[in-house]
Amino acid sequence: MRLRALRLSHPDDPWPKEPEACPRITKNINQPVKLKSMEGCRRRRLVVCISGLAATGKSTVARRLAKALNVKYVSGGQALKQLAIERGYSPGGEDWWEKPEGLKFLNERSSNPEFDKLVDAKLIELASREDVVVDSWVLPWLLKDGYKVWLKADEEERAARLAKRSGMPIDVAKEILRKRDSESQDIYKRLYGISLGSDLSPFDVVLDTTGLNEDEVYRLLLSLIKLHYGLR
Template sequence: MYFKVCISGLTAVGKTSLAQEIVRRYKAEYLSAPEVLLQIAKMRLDVGEDAGKAPHFWLSEEGKAFFKQREKSSELDKEVDNGLLDAVEKPHRSVIDSLSVPLLLPAKNQAFSVLLQANLTQRTERAWLSSPTMSRRNLRNEVQTKDRKTKDILQSLWGFDITKPSLDRYDLVIWDARLAEMVRAKSYGKQQQEIKTKLQILFSFLDIYDQMVQPTVSRKKLGALTAQCRKVYAQYHPIIRKYPRQFLSLPELDQLDWEKRNLTD
């Protein structure tokens, strides 16, 4: 088994910031559907080499033109999604940023899938902090438009609605709606505190998952990690919509149907 984390969520929900921190902590490769699509755009379409260096490429004229190309043909998205699905099966540690992959994986798989959820107002505010030259009203409309277009592309291609995903396809679901109430800081400080909180939640579960995919697993270490996970869950349970309950109990963790591995004291 290998460390495979899929992180998913709508535009400006904060996937990239969290995914990059997961990559650093667990020494994994970062594979991003938006970045792969951007590279394809640079190779095959009239998109400049500097595209994507500024935040939110999808807000630029080049980004909007590329979206029109994707709407005309879903083959680009199909190629990217199939490539990322292949990456899940490869023997290396990876973090995959994709809306589609968690919903396309078999029901029983050994990847750890995370869904980040936030309402439109929260996502607009997050996008505005990195694109403050646009009014919040206009940015809100842009986010809504991108959601709709992405939904239409993927629904036409794969048949699912990414704006209403089935939560049973995810191991961990973090919901931003009540996070703002738990964070007192303002503006950029607030955003950083929200990221820190979500990372604390993610790491508490992923530390256990990382142990479980090792060829040799220490029950003593797992016991300490499950205890820490219980503390984090107790503190932040209002924003955790779904989680692997077995991760809070070592006896239940022992019952999980993982690949055969060496269990040590």
């Protein structure tokens, strides 16, 4: 199948009715789902999985997409934070994972990956029964259905975003990102045999967000999701 996507246009420009080639997207996009109009026929559920390494923008865009599509937003990271609370941690703010307590919990997860299995099982159960946008590190590998997006960005961009979010020097942000990437890849390799960040086979779209702002990523993905599900 030929690559199909929407171009990135100026915010004041209308989106084109027909998709054009987009060099930032490196995976094929499935054909739009044809929704049957027969009375009593149930439409296909809308399940969108947004995945990517830390500081690629997955949580931010997933929240906006869920609101625009009028469906529930679920965060794997927030579910893990709830487990952390039950373990006596006090997670708060998006930068908690980069703080000493968040990194300590990451180490605990590495020694006991059952935390992640519990969260993933809950996400799978939820995505199997209702319309939802999920941001999750690994759900795209575990879920049979759904529209799956992998967001990526180069290390400099990710470190700059993390440094701005957490108020830390760039070199510290890079060190933390490398630790988080390594620990997370190890956890999911041991749990599921997944090569996080290198195996992109489950994804409908792989989008490089380097140099893109939040609104550009959101508008592009919203257009692709609507195209896929035949929404207006």
